[in-house]
Structures are given as structure tokens and as C-alpha cells.
Amino acid sequence: MKNAHDLVAAAKARIREIPLSESESAIHAADVLLDVREPDEYRAGHIAGALNIPRGMLEFKMSGTPELGSRDLNILLYCKGGGRAALAAQTLQEMGYLSVSSITGGFDAWAAAGKPVDKPALPSFE
Incomplete structure (x- = not known):
């Protein structure tokens, strides 16, 4: 039986992770920057320009949003520490997306x- 750690490790072996030192250039090169954390995490702080699609809704949002349908999109993902983004990147690859990567260490490393x-x-009430 596999646990969450096992699943993340297996996903990380199948995806491309971008080191933090290369993350800013990867963000500029990406067509889509996806934050796969939950909405409350996103509202507390996120990387500028990131689109918030929680991991639990990823397949549905990607399939149901025409602007995200091209399998040639260069997609960069992140989450809090890298686990959810690795699982999400693997899922996107399984869905046929050709250029998917995640930021090593996620938002915590970025911050x-x-x-x-x-x-x-x-809002200011003055």
C-alpha cells in the first residue's frame, strides 16, 4: 500500500522540477502559472500572475476552460511545498499536456x- 509520500516521490520522478534559482525565468517563459493550493492559501499570498486552480478541481477546470485546452501550453505549477504541484503536473502530463513543470519547494521556498x-x-475606509 502506498502513502501520500510514496505517491509524491513517484510523481516527482516523472515530472520536471524547476529549481528556485531558475523559477523567475521559468515564470516569464510560461504561458500559464498555476497555483494548485486551496483558495484561502492563495488569498493569503501568491506569486504575481498565478491562476488559482486547486488540485482537487484541476482536471475539471482544465477540461472545461477553452483557453487552457491547448496541449502545447507551457504550464508551470506550484503549491505550498511541492507535493500537490508534483501530483498535479503528473496528472496534466497524463491528460496530454506536453510542457509541464513545477517549482521545487513551492510557494514556501519562493517566500x-x-x-x-x-x-x-x-480597501481603505478613509
Whole structure:
């Protein structure tokens, strides 16, 4: 019987991970930057330009959104630490997407490195 760690390790062996040191150039080269965390995680802070599609909805959103239907899209994913993004990248490959990768270490590594984080601004009531 496999556990979550086993599944993530197997996925990471089948996908391409982008080292944090190359992540900014990979983001600029990507057609789509996907944040596969939950909406509350995304609202707390995310990488600028990221589209939030939680991992649990990935197959449905990708299949149901014509703009995301091209299998030639260059897709870069991230999650909190890399596990969900690895599983999501493997799923996208199984769906036929040809250029899929994830950021090693995910959002936590990005933020810990002092890279820019977008957070929704609260309205000013003054």
C-alpha cells in the first residue's frame, strides 16, 4: 500500500522540477502559472500572475476552460511545498499536456527566498 509520500516521490520522478534559482525565468517563459493550493492559501499570498486552480478541481477546470485546452501550453505549477504541484503536473502530463513543470519547494521556498508575494489589498475606509 502506498502513502501520500510514496505517491509524491513517484510523481516527482516523472515530472520536471524547476529549481528556485531558475523559477523567475521559468515564470516569464510560461504561458500559464498555476497555483494548485486551496483558495484561502492563495488569498493569503501568491506569486504575481498565478491562476488559482486547486488540485482537487484541476482536471475539471482544465477540461472545461477553452483557453487552457491547448496541449502545447507551457504550464508551470506550484503549491505550498511541492507535493500537490508534483501530483498535479503528473496528472496534466497524463491528460496530454506536453510542457509541464513545477517549482521545487513551492510557494514556501519562493517566500523564504524573499521573492515578491502578491496579497490582496484591503480597501481603505478613509
